[in-house]
């Protein structure tokens with residue numbers, strides 16, 4: 001990817017177009033797809049569009065601050081990179097590139113339990129920025145061994161995703177013929193052959209990437225495809241509150257649950273000793289009727305009552321979306337597709353560009369609503385699109401009319 005093309009990408013939408021050009025359709029749609037009728041994809045985006053940001057002008061906004069404290073540490077932006085499985089299939093080295101971009105930008109990066117790269121390698125790239133998303137295995141001994149490895153690698157924060165207890169109904173992917181291991185039809189192979197950049201790299205790297213975390217548990221001599229199939233046979237696995245409590249006892253570091261949406265679940269999670277919640281619907285990739293996290297955030301936030309940070313993902317495509325989520329109470333945000341488009345479009349430089357775009361939009365957005373810091377955002381900056389701003393109380397209107405009559409406004 002020529003640097004100029006990345007520099008010309010003005011928005012996450014532009015990076016998406018570059019990613020679409022690079023990838024075979026079956027893989028691009030793996031990023032795009034939702035589940036079943038895919039109403040959730042629209043719902044996630046529409047939830048943000050229901051809000052306007054109400055500006056306060058003429059304030060001191062010469063310097064703007066988007067640094068955000070989370071778990072006793074200051075990050076340079078109020079958003080991080082969410083876990084996206086099989087990123088290495090979309091771009092060789094994507095996991096290392098995302099981790100590197102996170103370090104350079106000083107934001108957190110959650111590596112997926114379905115990554116190809118060795119956890120030790122990623123932890124060495126991003127020792128102070130990497131979080132690990134655990135895919136617990138059906139075989140508890142495998143989960144224990146993975147946890148030992150993640151702990152030994154020095155990872156600070158473990159993330160358990162709770163919204164995919166069974167494999168969701170990803171009809172678009174199934175119709176496209178996506179399976180693990182990849183078994184491409186002739187038509188799919190011919191289409192893939194038109195994406196020369198991706199294909200050349202895929203073949204040069206020996207085809208399907210090998211999932212390093214799962215390789216030791218797969219049958220001896222398993223190739224990359226068989227390791228992926230083994231992973232699929234072990235995950236998803238059904239987790240319960242008992243598993244959360246057991247993990248809490250087992251994992252010495254910070255422990256975050258991702259995917260909770262009900263306030264009672266959030267309360268129970270805090271009581272179970274978790275350290276943070278990411279309100280999420282898996283980017284609408286879990287179950288189609290799930291609510292948009294932006295719509296459940298205020299209730300979750302109220303239930304948690306400041307005991308642990310409440311973070312949010314799903315549907316963020318603009319810096320303004322992050323400002324809306326923060327105004328509504330999110331302590332931090334994550335993106336999934338946004339940085340994935342970037343890394344697919346342009347490897348490390350593309351991931352950097354995605355972060356830069358969001359960061360600049362957050363900064364400009366703060367200036368344009370007259371708020372000097374993301375930490376000063378509150379509901380007063382929000383207006384529901386379908387609800388006009390309430391009129392000033394009648395008393396104050398009457399006061400100003402009286403003042404006018406006395407000539408007080410000359």
Ligand SMILES: Cc1cc2nc3c(=O)[nH]c(=O)nc-3n(C[C@H](O)[C@H](O)[C@H](O)COP(=O)(O)O)c2cc1C
Pocket residue numbers: 030031032044082083084085086112113114133161258280281282283284285313314315316334335336337338
């Ligand atoms: C291609 C892809 C793979 C994903 N893989 C995982 C995963 O392995 N684990 C997980 O918890 N979430 C996964 N997610 C969900 C993201 O972590 C995140 O919740 C979601 O993408 C946020 O929505 P957004 O894409 O609209 O930003 C994946 C999302 C995408 C698009």
